Amino acid sequence: MPELPEVETIRRIIGPQISGRSITSLKIHNPQIIAFPDADTFSSSLVGCSFTGMSRRGKFLIFHLDNGSRLVLHLRMTGQLLVTPADHQEEKHTHLKAELSDGKQIRYIDVRRFGRFWLLSNDEADTVTGMDKLGIEPDNALLTADFLIEKLNKRKKAIKEMLHDQTIIAGIGNIYSDEILHAAKIHPEKPCCYLTRSEWKRLAEQIPKVIAWATEANEITPEDYLAGNGKEYRNTPFLKAYGHNGKPCEFCGTLFEKLTVGCRSSCYCPKCQKK
DNA sequence: CTAGCTTCCTGATAGC
């Protein structure tokens, strides 16, 4: 379940390890992970390309190539991205392996195979990946109480569900919606149309704050990242709300309770986050 | 336009 902070961590770790290297060969073990174009075209187009850098948009990772095309990856639930020495022990569920010009390999591992790759030539639009529909990044200065009110004030849906809507703010998933709502002291089930102005204001403040904090908490060396096979770096031990059912709230000591909101598990403090 | 439902997938865990 990598969300924005985890995806950003991956970008910071992997980006410098691939920049300037080219792909000398590529093997796709499971074509299902290639969303566009077909696996054969994907493969033959990539071989010989050189990476110029890596960026991120919401939960999408974007590899920039020297011929102007972009390799896009969404990790969904269980995707893992590694740069490894050639002789690194191969993980189960490795679906793609690319040899790099420096002798290392890029590997994509995904237990549940929800993750997807796209290869966009330089004239291909973002409609192919759906990135065109993404909302603003959490650190965008446009993210104010007024922005949230304009987008969400009339909606009846629970605020927790709306935080997951990637077309409004990109990058928030189930972990950080719990963290953000706890930090902003808002009940996850509260319908958007009942939020007060001061609650919208707290949300607008806490969204970038929580995401920035989590990104820093995630910091890791490339060595430790590889040792954990690209999945054990996640900041679960630092979280303050997600998965804290039965544990005390850091603000008031009240025990967290569990709730299902829109088919998603949710932890909240019943005293700080009143409905 | 919104809302609700289903699909994809495997591994960990709970219950019997």
Next chain:
DNA sequence: TGCTATCAGGAAGCTA
């Protein structure tokens, strides 16, 4: 011990 049921959840695609 060994089996089955449930849950984890991001996002697309569908219907109403």
